[in-house]
Amino acid sequence: MRATRLTAAAVLVLSFAPTSALAADLARGAKLYARYCAGCHGPDGQGGAHTFMPHVENLTRKGYIELLPDEYLATVIREGGPAVGKSSYMPAWGGTISDEDIANIVAHIRRLGVR
Numbered sequence: 001m002r003a004t005r006l007t008a009a010a011v012l013v014l015s016f017a018p019t020s021a022l023a024a025d026l027a028r029g030a031k032l033y034a035r036y037c038a039g040c041h042g043p044d045g046q047g048g049a050h051t052f053m054p055h056v057e058n059l060t061r062k063g064y065i066e067l068l069p070d071e072y073l074a075t076v077i078r079e080g081g082p083a084v085g086k087s088s089y090m091p092a093w094g095g096t097i098s099d100e101d102i103a104n105i106v107a108h109i110r111r112l113g114v115r
Contacts, residue, residue, distance in 0.1 A: 022069040025109030030103055031109045036093060057086075060115045073106045074099075 034043065041047060045059035059065055075083055077097065081090030095104070 024104045026111060027039065029104030029106070029108030029113075032105050037105065037109075038098065039089055040090075045109060046115070060107050060112050062114045065109070066114050070103075070106050070110075073109060074102050077102045077105060085086065101102070 080092030
């Protein structure tokens, strides 16, 4: 009986886990994040380019990042800031980065945690 409850709980947890986290190549996501994102968002996601105007979002800010769906983050990466009402300084990477690799980057961002 207890094993059945644990199995059901595991299925329930996995059903709410972001798809990108289940199928992502986290090492590749980290490498791509370092190449395309860290220059502005910082290696730890906390906004390394504090002199940018407008301000670059902290990708680990509690009350912000954990509320954004994976698809929203993928859209920002793929289509750029204007696609979601953000700054045009956030470039559209869809012509450079594949959807699979965008999912890998999103999974890496999720691994940065919330601070």
